[in-house]
Amino acid sequence: MSIRTMNLIVYAALSGLSIMVIRAVSEIPVTMPGDVGSGFLPGFLAWLILGFCALGALRAVLAGDTGKFTSEFLGRVLITIGVIAGFLISWETLGYFFVQCFLFLFGLFTYYRWPRGPSARLFALNAAVAAGITALCYVTFTFFVFVDL
């Protein structure tokens, strides 16, 4: 994908967001004398964004192609995002935060460090670091901060 296409996609998404905002605040009435109303600022900003998106889109079209929008190791980023989302879902539904926390850390360590070549030493180190961080979180949050994780 080219940077220009990516720019245009973002402008389109922001315009869509602005239109949703304008629709959402258009019916809020003004209830206090002298007040500009609670829809005033969001509405104003949404129109501002729409205007500047149009300007930006026009400029992007006129400027022509400027290069590729790529990311090295894109797969790794996407898998990480997926792992975070999966972790959130299973934490929310299953609970047992600290067990899952350990698995999350161990899994990601192993995935990231796999290119070094899998070995017993690598697994042991990953497990040890993951267990250490988990234990630290457990002690801090259960006995000192009193946050129920």
Next chain:
Amino acid sequence: MDFLTNLDLIMLGSAALSIMLGLFVGMLFGALPGLGLIIGVTLLLPLSYAMSPVNSILMLLACYQGAEYGGSISAIVLGIPGTAMAAPIVLDGREMAKTESPGKALAYSLYGSTFGGIFGGLVLIFFAVPVARFALKLADPEFFLLGVVGLLAVATFGAKDFVKAVISVALGLLAGTVGLDLFTGSSRLTADFFELYEGLNLVAVAVGLFAFSEVFIMLSGRINKAFTFEAHHMKISLTFREMLGALKAMISGSAIGSFMGVLPGVGSTVSCWLAYSTAKATSSTPEKFGKGSGEGIAAPDAANNATVGGALLPFLALGIPGSASIAIIAGAFIIAGIQPGPQMMRNNPELIQTIFIGFMATTVGMFFMGKALTQVFVRALVTPNSFLVPAILISSLIGIYSSKGQFFDLWVALGLGIAAWIMRRLDYSIAAFVLAMVLTPIIEVSFRRALVLSQGDYSIFYTRIYSQVILVAIAVVLGFAVLKTVRRLRDARLAATTKEAVQ
């Protein structure tokens, strides 16, 4: 000063220990992304019940100071501000850490913090009552104008793309309007999510935008290689000349920080941005800003720590806590049976003096603790990214969750992190977004409340004497900026023509 004779060694020793504990917890939690001052104070609060009143107050104040500095450590070393307050430090701190040396950047940050802390303490000691009285005279029209001044700070970030800078600001302001509206009591832009009634959670937004997007960028690089710094690069000290060079920025930053701290609800997030832009506007080398300027690190850090003294001022002088953090620390005062306010200033001067002396001690302590501990923190932070990334993710997730206990916020942070990862590479400014978001309540609520008070009469914004002062200040700053640009353009043209002539 006869109270000095009353001090004995045990008291001094226990006070010093309390301060060190507070500083350590503050710096540690400040440095970890997502976990900020509030969590640190919550951690210490149960301990404070068992301590003498003065020690517990000093410990909590030390924690506050330590967290303000700690946030800068990860901002400089990782490019992830540990706290929302440290976001401006990323601009120059990260740059200097990459191009020059992280030790130098951390030194600017530590010296700035210490200077700001001492400055704020001195303001507190000598001007508590008059400054608090003066601050009372400022009302909504002035708050609105101050908010606008804050917004102007975006112009100094050196945006690569004007259109995208404006969109970033507008999006940030829009994000700040989400939630229950104070004036109508009804919700707006909440899409029927009750989790949004109190607005977007700033911790979730800051962590999503800075920490998650930075992690995704880290993952796009080589993750099994640790940053290695030469040992001498890690020396946290400045030469006398370097210190002198940043002095002007530190003074202006401290002045802004301690004053903004006095105003209720403004706080350090805003003051450090203002300090950054003021430092750039008054610097003799503004072109270095954004490329690793020492002044660009020292000014916001000085402002951060000066805010602590400033925020404490209306609390001690008038009994009004000026920031959320001070409100929590106020709990320690109340538990100790101390009721701050004009009465305390009259009736318990020795207690106030002890707090003042202790406050200065926390600042000095921070300097030495900073020198000793920063290296340890930095070494922990510069492990290979393959270990660092999952650890940052867990710290961020726990931090967001413990700030409000809502899973909703975690999804907000993840979504914003992905959006920021894409948009940062298209030159949108996440710093501008966060600045605009924290300014929204000041700008919008003050604007509307001023109009409700004047019953729709807009002259309220320029008829009050203090508004006029701020308006003149805005005009002067803008005028200077225009003048500077014009002069620079002329110089550039002149240089170009002479070069042509030579050829």
Next chain:
Amino acid sequence: MTIRLKTTLAALALAIGAAPLAAQDFPEKPIEMIVPYGAGGLTDAFARAIARAAEEHLPNQQRIVVVNKPGGGATIGLTAAVNADADGHTVVFLTASPLVIQPLYGKTQYATEDFQAISRFYDIPASINVRADSEIADYDQWIEWVKTHPGDFTYGTSGGTGSGGHIATEELADELGIELRHIPFEGSAQLTTSLMGGQIMGTNQLPDVHRGGEIRPIVFVTPTKPADPVYDAIPTTRELGLDAEVIFFSGVVGHKDIPADRVAILDSAFEAAMGSADVQDLFVKYQLTPAYAGPEAFGAIIDNAVARNRKTMKRLGLID
């Protein structure tokens, strides 16, 4: 069914011995006490203290676990409480607004009637205040001033439009036939600063004279006053023979279907906890007014507050 009628029926059922067969089994596991506010504030500190004290008076040596569920103007915590099992193992510690104001807007996932009152612990007093150096010195002068300057008296509240302070002041203004102008604020720091700076003329909030503050109470809109002699001369609306009155209570409620015998067990544990040294200590330190009320009396307070709020909110156009 109103809460009052329900409790009466339940108490009746208890009295004739229809329900108490399983009372010994209760509580069979730790009681979860939801606190719909963040950790660290006054409400949270009190909730934790009362929970610690009350668990000593529970049968079966069960604990009371405090769970913070903040957000949504405290409505998220209450929503969690109505969605929990109605077996008495989940209760919620709350203040007035999420129970007697928020549901009236019709946007919350619960109604006031979905809750069974258990125990009320304390009230937070509030008064109409002016600046200490104001020309208005007492209630009579205030009435005279606002009658001669209709619509000129600006007063602030810390919760904004539709908050308890706003509704209570408008209720008073309606009864007195005076016209006041409301200015919303967020948090009491900004409110107090604004009053002291002269931007607004008055506030409706807890006065701070007993802490050396510089605002002067005119009339208390709550039936209680802070326990300090400086307030002895300040009247309450009740003492003035006025009907307008508000109670900013704090107490514990639970799901409406909790069996009456279990409500009674919980209530007696909380009532006993009111006497504990820790709780009494907090009352003194924070200058709260202890005001215990059992399920029936607390239920009546809630019903009364809802009826008053609905009337005033309708008049103000906040609800249909």
